[in-house]
Amino acid sequence: xxxxxxxxxxxxxxxxxxxxxxxxxxxxxxxxxxxxxxxxxxxxxxxxxxxxxxxxxxxxxxxxxxxxxxxxxxxxxxxxxxxxxxxxxxxxxxxxxxxxxxxxxxxxxxxxxxxxxxxxxxxxxxxxxxxxxxxxxxxxxxxxxxxxxxxxxxxxxxxxxxxxxxxxxxxxxxxxxxxxxxxxxxxxx
Amino acid sequence: xxxxxxxxxxxxxxxxxxxxxxxxxxxxxxxxxxxxxxxxxxxxxxxxxxxxxxxxxxxxxxxxxxxxxxxxxxxxxxxxxxxxxxxxxxxxxxxxxxxxxxxxxxxxxxxxxxxxxxxxxxxxxxxxxxxxxxxxxxxxxxxxxxxxxxxxxxxxxxxxxxxxxxxxxxxxxxxxxxxxxxxxxxxxx
Numbered sequence: 468x469x470x471x472x473x474x475x476x477x478x479x480x481x482x483x484x485x486x487x488x489x490x491x492x493x494x495x496x497x498x499x500x501x502x503x504x505x506x507x508x509x510x511x512x513x514x515x516x517x518x519x520x521x522x523x524x525x526x527x528x529x530x531x532x533x534x535x536x537x538x539x540x541x542x543x544x545x546x547x548x549x550x551x552x553x554x555x556x557x558x559x560x561x562x563x564x565x566x567x568x569x570x571x572x573x574x575x576x577x578x579x580x581x582x583x584x585x586x587x588x589x590x591x592x593x594x595x596x597x598x599x600x601x602x603x604x605x606x607x608x609x610x611x612x613x614x615x616x617x618x619x620x621x622x623x624x625x626x627x628x629x630x631x632x633x634x635x636x637x638x639x640x641x642x643x644x645x646x647x648x649x650x651x652x653x654x655x656x
Numbered sequence: 657x658x659x660x661x662x663x664x665x666x667x668x669x670x671x672x673x674x675x676x677x678x679x680x681x682x683x684x685x686x687x688x689x690x691x692x693x694x695x696x697x698x699x700x701x702x703x704x705x706x707x708x709x710x711x712x713x714x715x716x717x718x719x720x721x722x723x724x725x726x727x728x729x730x731x732x733x734x735x736x737x738x739x740x741x742x743x744x745x746x747x748x749x750x751x752x753x754x755x756x757x758x759x760x761x762x763x764x765x766x767x768x769x770x771x772x773x774x775x776x777x778x779x780x781x782x783x784x785x786x787x788x789x790x791x792x793x794x795x796x797x798x799x800x801x802x803x804x805x806x807x808x809x810x811x812x813x814x815x816x817x818x819x820x821x822x823x824x825x826x827x828x829x830x831x832x833x834x835x836x837x838x839x840x841x842x843x844x845x
Contacts, residue, residue, distance in 0.1 A: 496769040497732040499725035526714040526734070533719040534726075536688035543686040545715070580685040 468508055468642035471620065472655050474501060475643055479653065485623075487593075487648060493620060494527035494592050499534070505642055506534035509618040512640045513588055516615040520544060520585040522607065524563070524574060524599050531620065532590040539588070544580045546606060548572040559609040563602035574602050581610035589617040594641060597628025604637065616640060623648075624656070657697055657831035660809065661844050663690060664832055668842065674812075676782075676837060682809060683716035683781050688723070694831055695723035698807040701829045702777055705804040709733060709774040711796065713752070713763060713788050720809065721779040728777070733769045735795060737761040748798040752791035763791050770799035778806040783830060786817025793826065805829065812837075813845070 480488040492498040521543040523532035529545050536543035549572065558575040565572060581587070589603045600617050607614045614637060622629045622641035629639050646656035669677040681687040710732040712721035718734050725732035738761065747764040754761060770776070778792045789806050796803045803826060811818045811830035818828050835845040 490766065491768065492731075495733065495736065495766055497722055497725065497734070499722050499732055500729060502722065503726060526718060526736075529715060529718040530722040530732070530734075533686055533688050533691065533722060536686065537692060537723075540689060542681075543688055543719070544684065545686070545719075547684065547715075577679065577684055579680065 468505065470501065470504055471643045474498075475621065476653060481648055481653070485648070487621065487623070487645070487653070489592075489621065494530075497530050499530070502531050502534050505531060505620060506538045508642060509535050509588070509590070509640065510538035513616050513618065516588075516638075517586045518588045518615055520581070520587050520612070521590055522546065522576075522581070522587050522603055523590045524548070524603060528591045528599075531592065531618075535588065535590050535618065542580075544576060546574045546576050546603060548574055559606045561602045561605045561609075564596075564598050574606070576606050576610070578610070581606065581612055583611040585610065585612035586615050587612050588615055590619075591617070592620045594619040594622040594629050594632075594639065595626040597626075597632050600628070600632055600637075600639075604632075604635075618642075621645065657694065659690065659693055660832045663687075664810065665842060670837055670842070674815075674837070676810065676812070676834070676842070678781075678810065683719075686719050688719075691720050691723050694720060694809060695727045697831060698724050698777070698779070698829065699727035702805050702807065705777075705827075706775045707777045707804055709770070709776050709801070710779055711735065711765075711770070711776050711792055712779045713737070713792060717780045717788075720781065720807075724777065724779050724807065731769070733765060735763045735765050735792060737763055748795045750791045750794045750798075753785075753787050763795070765795050765799070767799070770795065770801055772800040774799065774801035775804050776801050777804055779808075780806070781809045783808040783811040783818050783821075783828070784815040786815075786821050789817070789821055789826075789828075793821075793824075807831075810834065 616638040619641040647654040805827040808830040836843040
């Protein structure tokens, strides 16, 4: 998606350690008009697969996911990163390692909000090792729901998570695919 | 807002300890069409105060805030609940006690995304003691930005936070105001 790639080149920042910082428009400060355009692109890409639930993980996936839900006119569920006092014990649960924060989170979804009738589109901001999406896929399977695909804003292809998911039969649609950002520049492909 | 009050009566659940659970449509599973209608109501209420930035706190405020940002066509910033490895040291910071989780969070905003030119509308799902909004107000003041108001989905009036904020001159617009939920029923007013 040209619009997102251009925005990454204009406003993204490369940090040491393989971190691409896009928090001026995607995941700290958010440009809602850009995200709406991204949501419409995912709507176009996944128009014919009967999506009736959007699933993401807190916190940075929520903004995109709710706009995708608006396009599909279906509910959005965000998996939570630790047990809240507000959640009853009746939850699906997986462990997800975080590339950014160098820790492991328990990620849960209330069983009330994901089930066999759901045709689930996963949404997330980054796809690197694929840990978050693998966790969301596992939650979908625990619920007996059908995974119809995954919409990702930025895929770091050189980290392999996207190809691993595709090899498992998951349709992954990334709006910006980075093949190299080693030498200080970002190369899409 | 009639639509939200009806939804609370239909789908909300009262738990022991003064907790109103609305996670079937507001903050675990999200109804994006309801949230869009709420965003449009805040747009109507705050149409004339020159809003150019929406500020919320992760995670449950993000979905509403991004839809409000879409209505105002302005950036949305969400304050983060702990130091991320992705954030540089240049942040505004406050401590916010959590009613739900019974702990205290450090809440931060990168200085790059809030400043003296910003006319800030705060957005959050619940207003009880007011701790979250007081924290966001303090962050706004640290940045030298102008606070033009606060849009809240559900105000628990009997906990006093809303009136305390109003007494400090903050314009608070709550879409559902609960005056009593002691005896198993929810009373709006």
